Amino acid sequence: MFNALMKSVFGSSNDRYVKSIGKLVNQINALEEQMQALSDDELKAQTHKFRDQLAAGSSIDDILPEAFATVREASVRVLGMRHFDVQLIGGVVLHRGEIAEMRTGEGKTLVATLATYLNAIEGKGVHVVTVNDYLARRDAEWMGQLYTWLGLTVGVIVPNIQEHERRDAYNADITYGTNNEFGFDYLRDNMKHDRGSMVQRPFNFGIVDEVDSILIDEARTPLIISGPTEDKTDLYITVDEVVKRVDPEWYEADEKSKNISWTEDGNEKVEDLLREAGLLETDNLYDVENTQVVHHLDQALKANIMFKRDTDYIVKDDKVVIIDEFTGRMMDGRRWSNGLHQAVEAKEGVKIEPENQTMASITFQNYFRMYPKLSGMTGTAATEAGEFWDIYKMNVVEIPTNVPVQRIDEEDEFYKNTQDKFKAIAQAIAEKSKIGQPTLVGTVSIEKSELLSKFLDEEGVKHSVLNARFHESEAHIVAQAGRLGAVTIATNMAGRGTDIQLGGNVEFRIDDELSDMEEGSKREAAIDRIKAEVEAERQKVLEAGGLFVLGTERHESRRIDNQLRGRSGRQGDPGLSRFYLCLEDDLLRIFGPDTLFARMMNSNLEDGEAIGSKWLSKAIETAQKKVEARNYDVRKQVVEYDDVMNDQRKVIYEQRAEIMDSEAVDDVVVDMRQDTVNAMVTEACPPGSYPEQWNIDGLKERLDEVLGLQPAIDNWMQEDQIEPEIFEERILAEVEQRMDDKIAATDPGIWKRVEKGILLDRLDHHWKEHLATLDALRQVVFLRAYAQKQPINEYKQEAFGLFERMLDTLREDVTGILLKSEFRMAPPPQEELPDLPDFLTGHIDPLTGLDNSNDGDGSADDPALFGSLAGSPRAAASPGGAATPADNPFAGQEVSRNAPCPCGSGNKYKHCHGSAV
Template sequence: MPPHETVTGERERMLGFGTLTKKVFGTANDRKIKSTRPLIEKINALEAEYEALDDAGLRAKTDEFRKRFEGGESLDDLLPDAFANCREAAKRALGLRAFDVQLMGGIFLHQGNISEMKTGEGKTLVATLPAYLNAISGKGVHIVTVNDYLARRDADWMSKVYGALGLTTGVVYPRQPEDEKKAAYQADITYATNNELGFDYLRDNMKSELDQMYQRGHNFAIVDEVDSILIDEARTPLIISGPSQDRSELYTGIDKLLPDLTEEHYELDEKTRSISFTDEGNEFLEERLREAGLMPEGQTLYDPESTTLVHHVTQALRAHKLYQRDKDYIVRDNEVVLIDEFTGRMMAGRRLSDGLHQAIEAKEGCQIQPENVTLASVTFQNYFRLYNKLSGMTGTATTEAEEFAEIYGLGVVEVPTNRPIARIDEDDKVYRTAQEKYEAIVEEIRLAHQKGQPVLVGTTSIEKSEMLSQLLQKAGLKHNVLNARQHEQEAQIVGDAGLPGAVTIATNMAGRGTDIKLGGNFEMKVQAALDADPNGNPEEIRARIEAGQAEAEDKVKEAGGLFVLATERHESRRIDNQLRGRSGRQGDPGRSSFFLSLDDDLMRIFGSERLDKVLSSLGMQEGEAIVHPWVNKSLERAQSKVEARNFDIRKQLLKFDDVMNDQRKVIFGQRREIMEAEDLSEVTEDMREEVIDDIVDTYAPPKSYADQWDVEGLDADIKDKLNIALPVAEWAEEDGVDQDVLRERIAEASDKLMAEKAEAFGPEALRQIEKQVLLQTIDSKWRDHLLTLEHLRSVVGFRGYAQRDPLNEYKTEAFQLFESMLDSLRSEVTQKLAQIQPMSEEQRKQLLDQLRREQAQAQMAAAQAPAGATNPESEAAGPAVAAKEPLIDGFDETDPSTWGNPGRNAPCPCGSGQKFKHCHGRLA
């Protein structure tokens, strides 16, 4: 027997054994379902007891549960009672009694899983059960939705349940008043979108006072439409950006070196529009950068500290050699305006990112506009991993189970439907051309419409939905097109999609949040009738519509239920399943069918030529379709390949972000400790000691003799960083003075200076100044560090050509840069505190106000960040311009005595946002 036959036979036997095992023991999912049965029986056994309680009794139970929790009982112990209490409250408040499968879904959510529940199974109600149970701990519960409309709707709807149980409900939305938002986060249950939660987390970590922060921790989150939020929307990070510091001197300084380059200094590839420096070019640049004072002696372009410099030098080279005036851009009114290469039109307001536009401005001698820099950023993956416990709900998660498990540690459990699914899923119909396919689609819609069957048509893009809409108009078929411009209008369209003979075209049905009910949405019909006749009798109107509703529902059921017609397959099976799942809710009849052609993107990419030959050999006539289960399986295999590739891309991006995330946690943790601390003198003292150690080790290295010390450098650095003049030269000539003695004497003099400052300022005032200086310096250094890491990310990929792993290189250099940032942080804080001079009460107040205003400028950018605007590299329409408001009360442009005493590099007190030396402090 050939070896391959043996292997095949073995594999078949193993598969057969696997099938047999599943029949005997059940699948892993079956076993999870079975494990909840005893809990559900307990909850059901308690139902009569809770039905006997009055409304006040239900509310009192919540206090009882809290006492039991504080007494040492776990939430798992409280689950049967809490679920029974919540179910009874929902029955009274909403008229909805949770089915056993809904209790099951709630149990899995409480256990930190994803409950996969089909459309129409009541996921919004399911969330109330674990939310109530976990709110008993008093640490808050976040329920996350995909849009603001759903957050408001669900909060309003379910607050009736929570209110009956004595819990508070809050909802978070964009541009919400401060007090209202803070109250929403303090509520027991908080509804919010993923974008707003992420942005508030970043904003909180830019605040300077604890009482300004919104969020009170990350205890438990239930994510609705979890696949849409944690996978589809997790592709781009949330970023808060703002204008950077004035770097015009760096751009112009580097630009002056470029005309001296010769062709041997760089390699240019016009075909790929790429350019890089040669070894000769790097050596030439290092020499010139040192001469220009842009790079310290002893540092090379290959050092991690040079990452930002390398980035700017490379951008300057691109500006000079790749971008040509009057071809790629023009200069108009001292401004660089880009030209669209396809249309030849000017693109006013568009700017190149990553400092390239500034490099062109320096080349042309124009005014250099500040580039937007990242003030704070976080990926959804790393935000949601902050929660102590995470769970989610969706109708389609199984296909992405591996990603949920690997990235978030979430298991996926398929919860059975309350009633068996009666939907008929037909095999795909494959046509040779798109024209044949669309003709068949219009005909299929006509037939369904004639017999009164509602049709939901799924498309993959807005463009295709509009094209299909035009075809239906020509055919005289009335229809609705679903777009995302108005959420309320969208809910109405989805609500009407189940009316007899309705035709609805939808681009993407994920996260719509409104069920398609056969015969139409009863509550929406009632509301519309009440709006049309405000003086009518509500009870009579409800009775009339109820009678018509039953008739409409029966008519649709006789016609076969909702018909879901998809115009092509999506890259992801999950999106296809979301669309298909809209039909057949709660055991309703329905059917689904996918109409494809060889011109579709997925068919074209994955072997349509071979299929085309098969169709030709079969002698298919025009308008005929091939229908076979093999085609379905082939397409699903192609889809699973695309899903696996996209997962790998997201996983690789996350590995890079994890490096920054570890550093982000350290910085945000330090900021919180600083805000919580009453007295930071020990922290600043430790920093000062480390700075002194660095100064001594640099200029008087260990095991060196006094005559080998760099006395001049030591003296200058002590004056610069510690603001004290010491007889260092005399000490060096004394016998018995070594590094330790030198260190002690410097520390003693520095401690004495700071003690004098504490006495002059008053301990309380100095503590406030220390806190503001620490926070401001941390934020400034962290912003610069984020920019450096962005630059490192953009260049580290090239290390792969040298057989070095880019991720490992990034980790190593990012760590070195972080260490370097902490060193410079210690040095800058010590220097600022040493240079603060005793002042009057009024001056002291002005200094604190100035420090707070500088802190507030960064926070202003954060507060204005729009939820959903996730990428700062979009072609922004120029830099943001802040309102000009003086930083000092009583500031007078014509009277320098009202300007305070700002440093040369401090923000100008006039409020322009420029440095003092470039504004009112400019030398004549």
């Protein structure tokens, strides 16, 4: 009560902060007339002037008012759009590395131009991160007109572009791209063997569009690059057959976490089934020899019980395609990890692709924290403000709307069951459709959207369905969702990227209706007619009450509900929103308090009857907060574990960069030899021990196995006062003599490349193996909690020990290869190393195996691994040996998959005529 009174008098801290930015806005506004008086050439010259000022010692903050005023005037001349004062406030917030929360329709894309231009003047690069490729291309083309007019360069990162195009895009002043493309490029860069072939440059400033979607929703799942392992198709199929015979009483399912555990009785019975199927190597299911079978058994059970067709995935073209739980989009090429996708494929009886091994991974948290300055914008961030500060140290600033919001948000309506709810929804939509009010319906799954579609058919209501099955036409469906009487069912509206305009979208109507009409007076007249029709229709829609947003149930996150609501009432338009709920909704069934169910069931609610109350809405919000808190804990746990790996990742990647930048690595290799010999001698002859306690036989065996040496250690043992230090000196002398002989017989330039190549290759190999070990460790370390130990602390300790062991193995491996290998002269290397093969790229939840990626780079059908030695050509190996398509004119020719296609399209062969080879 007291806090509310204080806010009414003094305003909230957010209000005071926004008000303080008003001084800067006044300075920018004061420069408007001065900017308007400049000619086009003089306005363009401002960029050069600002760069001179920065070179002379001015800071970016010093030039902010004049730079913002320049962008606003340039936007008026180039785009025909003038920044509102609230957009200037948003630009300042972005420049300061904070999150601007602005409602849908407030022009966030235009807001970003202010901070982007200001920070791009330095020439260090600005990354504008979007949620999908469509938005990256659209914004780069749309806002790029403004930047290029002002003398800046603009690049865009999208899938399937060639390496040199990707490098040029990163070297531009401003680079647009998706979060996945940026993250995967970072990982791929740190798998390359030549600094010149890397595409990214040092991080500077990033602006994240839809920041809550990218840094919150998708942050639970790390980006992973992987390569294939051996084929285990028969195992998946056999285990799936076993699981299909399992009785529901044998297991306990937790829908909250999508986990399943066997009961004690179920353990014994499934063990009998596995023994009958011949899958157990020993009698006891949980013996170490049966680890793999147990793992695949758990994944098969999860696939059959917890993952629902048309909700979590669909089957299309004999493939299991994942559905993004946040956007409802199909994620072609993305696969669940840890054998889960293979288990679903076995369940559905489609072709089973091989599993993959992690080769590089990073979480979005640790990727984006590498930017010295990071900001973001979205319509819904306030509910997650605490997490943004805890993880990214970013404040959320709520920016006021340019025009007061006119939308009416009604109380939720609550029904007894799904049938009653959907019947009421269909009737409400039919009523709105009759008066011409357009309706946007938000559902949480394909299944629910198709169920509602049947109810609407019964009511005779014409409607469009927007879900993963109709992905290709989504932009056209959304664009016309504001037309008179239109009814649009959308699986999820997050990140759709197309504005809903009342009366319809002029540009899309022109594309749809006049695409075949040639330029001329007839086309101009047709365009004028469409514009007039849209404006007339807009007035009718406004009179009908604007866009009606209807939610068929509450989402786990309040932000997703707010995103749906935010589609209505943009820029002062009237609008209406309402949610329909029932006891059978997942949110209430799984997370709702028991008292809620009890009270509702005892209220004797009649069939078809609805109630609504503030108490009910409060209970639902409480359930949503519980889910959000749980999801935050999951994300926090992921980043805690990845922080451990991140420290190691930084060491490895920095070491790789140093190796690539070095002319020669002989000093590193010499140190490795010395450390290897020292470790062997120390292990066999521990300090403070007596000669009779030394493991001489073990030392000889290790020297022969690792270094290929057979020194006369038995003779040395006959000497008086022999010490381990003498062993070490003599062994090292033999090692160095052999190395000197090899170096003397090889061209110095070639030897340098050999050393560098082997060092990089073995470093990559052991890092890949280390990642696989850490993955396995993370899967089992939670069991330590039963011993009253903190799993994260155990993980840190184990991971550190494994990292040290990996470095020891690396030293031995490099030393052994250089000592034992025979080197022959080979043809000189090509001037440019070939591109990295298209590894499988995924965005995988380490706890559930869920893939939350939307990186459609088409690489999922072309996994490959490194060549055996660094510096050797790394060829992409296409699995399965697919048949050559009849319409490929280059079939039978030896065309490299990474080479430009001979047809002259400019694309790589593998992405053009060779796509099915």
